Amino acid sequence: MSAEELNPFVIAQRQCDNAALYLPRLEPGLFEFLKRPDKLITVEFPIATSSGEVHNFVGYRCVHNRVRGPGKGGIRYHPDVTPDEVRALASWMTWKCAVVDVPFGGAKGGVVCNPKELSDEDLRHITRRYTAELNNNIGPHIDIPAPDVNTNARIMAIIYDTYEMMHKGENNLGVVTGKPVRVGGSLGRNEATSRGGLFVAQRALERGVLEGADSLEGLTVAIQGFGNAGGIAATLFHEAGAKIVAVSDSRGGVHCAEGIDPAAVHAHKKETGSVVGAGACTNCTNEELLEIECDILIPAALENQLRGDNAPNVKARMILELANGPTTPEADAVFHDRGIPVLPDILANAGGVTVSYFEWVQNNKNEQWDEDEVNAKLERIMRRATDGVLEEQARVNGSLDELTAERAQLGRNGDRLEPVDLRTAAFIVAVRRVALVSLDRGIWP
Incomplete structure (x- = not known):
């Protein structure tokens, strides 16, 4: 028996492929575009650490898809960050935003480091340098980072401050979400x-x-x-x-x-x-x-x-x-x-990006919603999204013969389709939404 595939990007692609079986009218060329990341940025920079030594750090930022809105996704600091991990996480962000119908695309970033071995000063320097290297590749209407593994509101505040220093005279609060409330963050975001x-x-x-x-x-x-x-x-x-x-x-x-x-x-x-x-x-x-x-x-x-x-x-x-x-x-x-x-x-786990969207809206409108309002809006969206996935599963599993026949009629694989689980149902919802927006916008040029 061969070893199980644990590459997260390969897994993410397989999940998409499985969903596409149940979308027989999805044009194969469009689907291949939707699967693949728009871009992967690699940055490398030295930091003079508090130990007195100079260490070199590698960081990544991947934008998977921005058809439905600006890129959105966290930044993690972890020794095991890899390009494939970042690409997988960025693609999952695209589908996550689509499942809950939040108008963002998918992105993700990371720096290869072990925060447990670094001082607060080291982390501040890494964060500022990483942000400066990304520069105009992030922005309130381009790509909006957020906290992830080993990053937090304080790190987000440093990203905002660094970006603000490089883009004076603009409302830059929305460049990042998950900020401290007193730095433009949203009540309820941490939870x-x-x-x-x-x-x-x-x-x-x-x-x-x-x-x-x-x-x-x-x-x-x-x-x-x-x-x-x-x-x-x-x-x-x-x-x-x-x-x-x-x-x-x-x-x-x-x-x-x-x-x-x-x-x-x-x-x-x-x-x-x-x-x-x-x-x-x-x-x-x-x-x-x-x-x-x-x-x-x-x-x-x-x-x-x-x-x-x-x-x-x-x-x-x-x-x-x-x-x-x-x-x-x-x-x-x-x-x-x-x-x-x-x-x-x-x-x-889409509640995080949902309230990140609320934070972004509040930043752009210079508003501050109370926590009860945030939580009520979150509950409404999460319940609606759950209903949508459960209903999609029931719809697909109740029409397997019709979907199989449609695939055969279109020249696709005609083998009988199997009942779907909730993950596949969620991916079907997400891929369909992103594909329809792509078609509405048209294929450029």
Whole structure:
């Protein structure tokens, strides 16, 4: 048996290809254009670090597609950043924005570095230099970065300040989102990814995705990742009536079948730097957490956590992806065969980019919305998007014979199409929306 493909860009392309099977009238040449990134920028620069040494850093910024609006996507600081990872994440941003119908395209960036080995001063210098190197490749109506792995509101404020220094006399607040509220950020942005995932889970349960449960009340939840997304999700799901039974971070995790108090775990992590050892819990590894018996598993860390080799051992009844790309196609196939619904990343974690859009609108209009207004708008969009994906799945699975016949009539592969999972349904919604805008605009020249 060959090794499983874990290249995120290859996985992203496969997900698109699978969706295209169910869009028989999508012109193949247009589809190939939609799959491929518009551009990938590579920058390289030296930094005199606080250790007294000069180190060279490499950064990337990929714009996948701007048919529906400016590029939008986070910047991550991580030693494992690669061009293919950035290209994959940028493409997922295109589809994510389309699923929730936010008028942005997809982009993503990253710098190859380990923030845990760098001082705050080093990170400030890296951020300013990276921003200066990108220069006019980003902008409020061109490409709008946001926080991602190992970046935060402070880093976004530095990007804004650096860009502002190079573009005097303009309203540049919208060049980046996820800023501190006092620097033009939006109330509710910090919690938006997790809150959006909560709204998706609640709506999916209301629509009967998980047999025997129509709300979160009493359901058990395990969360891999206790950073911004996972840590806040633990609090929000706990407040909504769920029982948190396991959490983890990069060092490991804890498991307690009787339930975990998220506030106590947050306090423990603040004191020790990790969730490991929190409360009267049993320590576990990140791999072990994925196989803990629970109603809902929330991967909220990095890519490729759920794979063909461990998916058969997953005991969760439903999966909600707050991380980007945590599930490989092989794992998806296992979950589909086992009847385990996966609420996919391009839907489940789209709350972040949705409130980033709200922040961008507020910046451009010089407004500040209150948090209740932000959360109400977010809930409306996430519930509507969830309905759209569930209804698309039902529509496609109810017309497989017709779609197969249409493919054969058009000279496409005539093999009978298989029922789709929620990820494929979400991609169908997204690819169709981007394709229709492309056709409305026309192919230039």
